[in-house]
Amino acid sequence: MDETQPSMSKQPRRGHPFLRELAAGLLRFSGLPWLIRHVVARRRVTIILYHDPSPDVFEAHMRYLSRRYHFVGMNDVADAIERADWSRLPPRSLVVTFDDGHKGNHLLLPIFRRYGVRPTIYLVSRVIGTDRHYWFQHDGVHSWSLMPLPNAQRLRVLEERFGFTPTREYPGDRHALSVDEIREMQDVVDFEPHTCFHPVLPSCEDEESRREIVESKHDLEKLLGRPCRSFSYPNGDYGSREIAYANAAGFVCARTIDVGWNGPATDPFRLRITGVTDDASINILASQLSGITMYFRYLRRGGRGGRYPQVQVERAST
Numbered sequence: 001m002d003e004t005q006p007s008m009s010k011q012p013r014r015g016h017p018f019l020r021e022l023a024a025g026l027l028r029f030s031g032l033p034w035l036i037r038h039v040v041a042r043r044r045v046t047i048i049l050y051h052d053p054s055p056d057v058f059e060a061h062m063r064y065l066s067r068r069y070h071f072v073g074m075n076d077v078a079d080a081i082e083r084a085d086w087s088r089l090p091p092r093s094l095v096v097t098f099d100d101g102h103k104g105n106h107l108l109l110p111i112f113r114r115y116g117v118r119p120t121i122y123l124v125s126r127v128i129g130t131d132r133h134y135w136f137q138h139d140g141v142h143s144w145s146l147m148p149l150p151n152a153q154r155l156r157v158l159e160e161r162f163g164f165t166p167t168r169e170y171p172g173d174r175h176a177l178s179v180d181e182i183r184e185m186q187d188v189v190d191f192e193p194h195t196c197f198h199p200v201l202p203s204c205e206d207e208e209s210r211r212e213i214v215e216s217k218h219d220l221e222k223l224l225g226r227p228c229r230s231f232s233y234p235n236g237d238y239g240s241r242e243i244a245y246a247n248a249a250g251f252v253c254a255r256t257i258d259v260g261w262n263g264p265a266t267d268p269f270r271l272r273i274t275g276v277t278d279d280a281s282i283n284i285l286a287s288q289l290s291g292i293t294m295y296f297r298y299l300r301r302g303g304r305g306g307r308y309p310q311v312q313v314e315r316a317s318t
Contacts, residue, residue: 122194
């Protein structure tokens with residue numbers, strides 16, 4: 001899977017676990033992550049990304065991070081963007097985000113409270129509160145092989161080969177948070193949109209892409225009873241079209257999975273992250289926070305300047 005363990009990995013994870021751990025440990029204790037944290041990240045905002053970590057791993061991460069960063073919320077970042085003043089954010093600010101809204105996120109609620117974390121969970125608005133499946137987690141689906149397909153073709157393959165449709169219900173086998181769980185978590189969690197059904201946005205037709213962004217915002221604002229201010233591009237795939245739609249929809253900012261830190265010079269619709277994988281050891285967590293491992297992973301796959309390598313959409317087959 002990718003360095004950030006996106007919910008729809010574009011390729012299987014490679015590399016021997018022992019060698020990855022050894023390399024991460026060497027990087028961690030080289031002092032370079034400390035230097036980056038105290039020089040590069042000191043006056044910038046670090047954003048990290050999870051999907052569905054276990055409570056044990058997540059608590060170990062929060063214990064480590066709470067001693068080295070100041071937790072802030074994505075709404076604090078949105079405030080800084082709107083005011084054009086980042087000076088009120090504390091040194092070494094860190095935002096914890098989640099993509100999709102997996103039902104396992106509810107198990108983390110006591111940990112959020114214990115460590116004073118106010119995460120943002122980006123929800124797939126028409127999967128949460130249902131017994132529907134995330135298409136990329138449906139039995140037998142290898143998401144990376146379907147991602148380059150035009151959206152209509154991807155949906156057709158999912159139905160013909162796997163019997164999957166976006167609105168099909170699987171009673172007793174839900175993937176996402178329920179409405180009751182979301183309401184229980186609202187006092188310590190900010191919920192924001194992550195499209196309606198989690199398509200690959202650049203593979204969509206113009207109206208499909210716009211609708212996924214705009215209608216997911218409407219869905220959540222109706223559920224939550226408040227404006228939604230930030231957006232997350234599914235899989236980290238986006239282009240100028242998606243940025244324009246998110247801006248026009250009234251979002252203040254949007255989070256990518258491009259690697260880097262965030263400050264006054266950052267494009268608010270291209271907020272960057274530095275990791276993390278859901279099952280990362282502390283050595284790997286520390287190395288990912290440096291941004292180095294992700295940067296070179298992206299570079300090897302064709303990404304430039306820390307940009308996540310974008311999906312290459314194929315032409316529709318006849």
